[in-house]
């Protein structure tokens with residue numbers, strides 16, 4: 411498999427979550443309320459999967475290796491745009507987490523900020539994914555040898571495996587805050 415294979419499979423899962431977010435947005439616009447637990451699920455997914463796991467492999471493996479190559483200016487421009495998109499996605503998601511926490515604590519005025527963030531994310535992700543799937547991933551594979559592609563694929567698998575351990579280490583660290591302070 412090409413190193414972009416797992417990334418394209420991950421795009422399909424992100425699209426499925428975006429579809430649910432679109433459905434929840436339409437309902438929330440009609441009912442003038444939203445389920446904060448759903449927003450928590452969606453933002454956890456975006457942060458852990460779409461950003462840390464998926465954008466992580468793009469930036470820390472694929473783009474890192476691409477930066478070592480002499481590439482066409484059009485590919486350079488698209489890569490820079492994609493990195494900017496990732497940053498924007500992080501900012502909007504952080505805004506959504508913050509607005510959701512205000513809403514959960516009783517601030518009904520935070521609903522409009524939540525809806526605006528959700529609207530931005532469901533508009534942004536499909537376009538970002540299309541840019542990668544249709545105009546970028548396949549053409550840039552031409553810069554790499556068979557061995558380089560294989561090495562990136564393997565590094566991606568290790569990246570995913572390490573993430574699982576990182577995630578649960580964080581969970582235990584968080585849980586340990588419940589312990590009494592050491593004497």
Ligand SMILES: [Fe+2]
Pocket residue numbers: 465468492496538542
């Ligand atoms: Fe991306």
Ligand SMILES: [Fe+2]
Pocket residue numbers: 417421464465468539542
């Ligand atoms: Fe992607």
